[in-house]
Amino acid sequence: MSAFQEYFDPDHQLVRDSVRRFVEREILPDIEQWEEAESFPRELYLKAGAAGILGIGYPQAYGGSHEGDLFAKVAASEELMRCGSGGLVAGLGSLDIGLPPILKWARPEVRDRVLPQVLSGEKISALAVTEPGGGSDVANLQTRAVRDGDFYRVSGSKTFITSGVRADFYTVAVRTGEPGFAGISLLLIEKGTPGFTVGRQLKKMGWWASDTAELFFDDCRVPVENLIGAENMGFACIMGNFQSERLALALMANMTAQLALEESLKWARQREAFGKPIGKFQVIKHRLAEMATALEVSREFTYRQAAKMAAGKSVIKEISMAKNFATDTADRIVTDAVQILGGLGYMRESLVERLYRDNRILSIGGGTREVMNEIISKQMGL
Numbered sequence: 119m120s121a122f123q124e125y126f127d128p129d130h131q132l133v134r135d136s137v138r139r140f141v142e143r144e145i146l147p148d149i150e151q152w153e154e155a156e157s158f159p160r161e162l163y164l165k166a167g168a169a170g171i172l173g174i175g176y177p178q179a180y181g182g183s184h185e186g187d188l189f190a191k192v193a194a195s196e197e198l199m200r201c202g203s204g205g206l207v208a209g210l211g212s213l214d215i216g217l218p219p220i221l222k223w224a225r226p227e228v229r230d231r232v233l234p235q236v237l238s239g240e241k242i243s244a245l246a247v248t249e250p251g252g253g254s255d256v257a258n259l260q261t262r263a264v265r266d267g268d269f270y271r272v273s274g275s276k277t278f279i280t281s282g283v284r285a286d287f288y289t290v291a292v293r294t295g296e297p298g299f300a301g302i303s304l305l306l307i308e309k310g311t312p313g314f315t316v317g318r319q320l321k322k323m324g325w326w327a328s329d330t331a332e333l334f335f336d337d338c339r340v341p342v343e344n345l346i347g348a349e350n351m352g353f354a355c356i357m358g359n360f361q362s363e364r365l366a367l368a369l370m371a372n373m374t375a376q377l378a379l380e381e382s383l384k385w386a387r388q389r390e391a392f393g394k395p396i397g398k399f400q401v402i403k404h405r406l407a408e409m410a411t412a413l414e415v416s417r418e419f420t421y422r423q424a425a426k427m428a429a430g431k432s433v434i435k436e437i438s439m440a441k442n443f444a445t446d447t448a449d450r451i452v453t454d455a456v457q458i459l460g461g462l463g464y465m466r467e468s469l470v471e472r473l474y475r476d477n478r479i480l481s482i483g484g485g486t487r488e489v490m491n492e493i494i495s496k497q498m499g500l
Contacts, residue, residue: 137197167239180233199373204476205325216243223347244285263292282331313338324475435497
């Protein structure tokens with residue numbers, strides 16, 4: 119049995135085939151234009167919702183499918199990445215970091231209202247944790263929510279929020295208690311709430327097709343029923359959510375590397391120099407072999423952690439390792455791919471050029487490489 123067969127069954131292959139057809143039909147014909155425009159049509163959410171893509175992994179009661187089937191989500195995520203735009207995948211998939219806390223810990227009436235609208239693509243969900251002065255230091259976040267009768271009064275700001283410009287529902291980390299991780303809560307804050315404004319769309323090195331924004335809260339009144347989970351228990355919710363996000367980023371890194379390797383192989387077979395294809399030169403052959411080997415190891419290790427997560431096991435250390443290993447591997451492979459393609463790899467018309475730019479965020483988002491090493495070392499008892 120191959121490693122691929124070990125993790126994916128025939129139903130997963132159907133998911134994969136369906137998402138691949140969606141990408142070929144609805145994304146690839148326009149992706150170059152959307153990248154240059156630094157946006158994609160909101161209508162794509164509705165199309166992805168109607169195709170059942172947004173609902174993969176969520177309960178059927180809310181319009182989802184394959185509830186609890188993590189490898190259905192893995193298959194769909196990998197196929198979406200075949201569009202070659204990490205930004206589009208991040209934007210279309212922002213629900214997967216915004217919705218899980220609502221699904222797990224929000225009041226039933228909030229879940230019943232929010233989830234069906236997001237999974238259908240009618241509304242967009244985003245997660246808002248990062249702050250201008252905080253970065254990966256979640257325990258030190260400063261956005262304050264003060265209880266005032268049936269409302270919380272929220273003041274502060276967030277930055278680098280994926281889908282921040284056009285989201286409708288924001289899962290926002292706020293401070294409701296004492297300094298440190300013990301005083302953090304999560305609130306659902308909706309667009310249009312008085313005192314809540316969305317700042318400019320931020321310009322980025324990569325992920326051009328995703329909208330990334332600053333958020334501002336000025337005495338924003340949020341109903342108490344929008345509290346997600348128990349007050350002052352938000353840090354645990356955020357950390358649990360991070361495990362899935364880190365898996366998603368490892369998968370993105372592996373698929374970025376996969377696409378870069380495929381482009382390199384294609385070029386090595388067709389590009390001739392000194393009278394023969396460059397893939398016939400030992401230096402290129404060996405580099406491609408090393409790229410393929412590193413990717414195979416990274417992908418297998420990532421799948422192994424996904425399998426443990428699917429079995430309900432804690433993989434705090436291992437998923438941090440997987441994210442670092444996958445992003446390190448992608449760093450090397452996209453750099454090698456640009457080198458193999460030479461001048462073409464530096465041109466905007468080349469997929470490899472976009473992969474190189476998009477890849478850089480993967481070792482930063484969801485907790486930086488350095489934070490992953492802190493987590494790993496702590497889990498080792500250091």
